[in-house]
Amino acid sequence: MLKLADKRQQRVKVYFGPDGNPNLFWNIKVKNATKDVNISGKMIHALNGASGLTVGCHLSNAVADAENRDAFGHDVKLVVVTKTRMVAVTRITGGLPSEGILYHHKLGKFVDLNDTKKSKAFIKNNPDFFEREFAFLAPRKRPPEKKGGHGRAAPGTEKSRSAVIPNGAMRRAVKAGLIAKPVAEQLARLSKRAA
Numbered sequence: 001m002l003k004l005a006d007k008r009q010q011r012v013k014v015y016f017g018p019d020g021n022p023n024l025f026w027n028i029k030v031k032n033a034t035k036d037v038n039i040s041g042k043m044i045h046a047l048n049g050a051s052g053l054t055v056g057c058h059l060s061n062a063v064a065d066a067e068n069r070d071a072f073g074h075d076v077k078l079v080v081v082t083k084t085r086m087v088a089v090t091r092i093t094g095g096l097p098s099e100g101i102l103y104h105h106k107l108g109k110f111v112d113l114n115d116t117k118k119s120k121a122f123i124k125n126n127p128d129f130f131e132r133e134f135a136f137l138a139p140r141k142r143p144p145e146k147k148g149g150h151g152r153a154a155p156g157t158e159k160s161r162s163a164v165i166p167n168g169a170m171r172r173a174v175k176a177g178l179i180a181k182p183v184a185e186q187l188a189r190l191s192k193r194a195a
Helices: 043-047 058-064 066-072 108-114 119-125 167-175 181-194
Strands: 010-015 025-032 037-040 078-081 085-093 096-104 133-136
Touching: 025 085, 037 058, 037 066, 043 058, 043 119, 058 066, 058 078, 058 085, 058 108, 058 133, 108 119, 167 181
Parallel strands: 025 096
Antiparallel strands: 010 025, 037 133, 078 085, 085 096
């Protein structure tokens, strides 16, 4: 769902909504994070995590906690977490998130656990699993793209950019039982056809 931002500012679609509706999204301008950040997780963050959502899961609750926000060095008004990435929303314009900072993480197992029905029982039985530090990493720098000749591609050889398919948000909604798998597959096919 969230694609790595390059030197230019990039916009990402952040899908929200309890029913996995692909029409409910925010279009947010993002920049890459410049430093790694460690935060402290607590069991209460995990217990209050909403299943299947990118906003309100236990990792986003942990980042949005008042004790952890200061570690980022920028405003954190809202947090969106997918399986490998996190966007800390830094600006809200007209009541909607408009700008954010993109981080990577290696906490996909926590995201998956949040989206299962067994998560609350597991959390209560294993509090030490969540009472620990979580790392959010600045994205790696990409090598510059090779350009031919004077920096322009030959006519007819330009690569077309394909649309970014929001598979992460759909996968979470399917796993949490908020949307049927055939519906998600059909939506993915339709979005590929439109691209």
